[in-house]
Amino acid sequence: MEYYFKTEQMSVGYQGKPLIQDIEIGLHKGEILTMIGPNGAGKSTILKSIAKQLKLIQGVVYLDKKELNHMSGLELSQKMAVVFTEKMKTELMTCEDVVATGRYPYTGHFGILSKEDHDAVREAMELVHVTEIRNQDFTKISDGQKQRVMLARAICQEPEIVILDEPTSFLDVKYKLEFLSVVQELRIKKGLTVIMSLHELELAKIISDKILCIKEGYVERCGTPEEIFESDFIKRLFHINEDCFEGNEKLLAYIGRLGRYEE
Numbered sequence: 001m002e003y004y005f006k007t008e009q010m011s012v013g014y015q016g017k018p019l020i021q022d023i024e025i026g027l028h029k030g031e032i033l034t035m036i037g038p039n040g041a042g043k044s045t046i047l048k049s050i051a052k053q054l055k056l057i058q059g060v061v062y063l064d065k066k067e068l069n070h071m072s073g074l075e076l077s078q079k080m081a082v083v084f085t086e087k088m089k090t091e092l093m094t095c096e097d098v099v100a101t102g103r104y105p106y107t108g109h110f111g112i113l114s115k116e117d118h119d120a121v122r123e124a125m126e127l128v129h130v131t132e133i134r135n136q137d138f139t140k141i142s143d144g145q146k147q148r149v150m151l152a153r154a155i156c157q158e159p160e161i162v163i164l165d166e167p168t169s170f171l172d173v174k175y176k177l178e179f180l181s182v183v184q185e186l187r188i189k190k191g192l193t194v195i196m197s198l199h200e201l202e203l204a205k206i207i208s209d210k211i212l213c214i215k216e217g218y219v220e221r222c223g224t225p226e227e228i229f230e231s232d233f234i235k236r237l238f239h240i241n242e243d244c245f246e247g248n249e250k251l252l253a254y255i256g257r258l259g260r261y262e263e
């Protein structure tokens with residue numbers, strides 16, 4: 001079966017200088033790819049490049065057999081939703097207004113919402129439990145609430161693929177689990193394909209079909225959760241040299257040796 005999303009020799013970076021080279025990703029429809037790796041490794045840079053917010057340094061990205069570079073903004077927005085929280089200009093917008101901008105690919109020039117658009121907005125807000133705060137100023141809600149509003153915006157866009165940069169970073173444990181459940185539901189019912197970065201390794205392990213491990217400047221490994229979480233690989237990826245994950249005692253001893261808790 002041909003891949004729904006594919007990158008060929010993709011190099012990404014800034015001002016023409018490659019940061020990560022030769023990134024090869026292949027995803028079937030409905031698959032979930034998660035990127036993990038240390039701070040500053042390049043996860044957001046890859047996601048921004050896939051979302052066309054950064055120009056590729058080299059290579060090609062295909063979506064549904066078409067080159068991303070040959071797709072118009074409108075065509076792309078009807079297939080791909082992106083969630084980068086910091087990007088939106090939201091002065092004087094309620095949470096509902098922000099979610100409703102997800103319908104722009106369908107509303108024509110004046111942005112007037114039809115009944116169908118309003119229904120999609122309402123359903124998406126219900127799905128991630130932000131209906132109660134729909135009339136609040138988006139700039140005055142918590143970071144976790146913002147993350148859920150932005151997820152609702154992406155969902156009501158009815159995309160085939162969604163690109164999410166650390167979508168769970170501000171969510172409490174209940175909403176982290178709900179996020180996973182929403183993503184599972186969308187992939188099962190609608191065949192949604194997902195590419196995201198996560199710092200919560202335990203979430204990455206249970207939700208992903210494929211995991212891409214980014215180290216400083218290169219793709220260290222790509223594989224299934226079973227392949228990635230075997231043996232000592234994760235410790236090496238994050239430059240942790242000791243067996244600190246094997247019980248609380250070892251963890252506390254490791255933290256002590258980091259130097260902050262010396263007696």
Ligand SMILES: Nc1ncnc2c1ncn2[C@@H]1O[C@H](COP(=O)(O)OP(=O)(O)OP(=O)(O)O)[C@@H](O)[C@H]1O
Nearest residue numbers: 014019037038039040041042043044045046197214
């Ligand atoms: N606009 C920019 N111009 C030049 N370099 C940048 C720019 N934005 C980020 N970088 C650099 O690119 C590198 C990768 O950053 P990126 O944000 O992609 O990492 P990340 O893996 O998403 O990190 P984190 O886990 O901390 O979010 C870093 O060294 C960063 O300083």
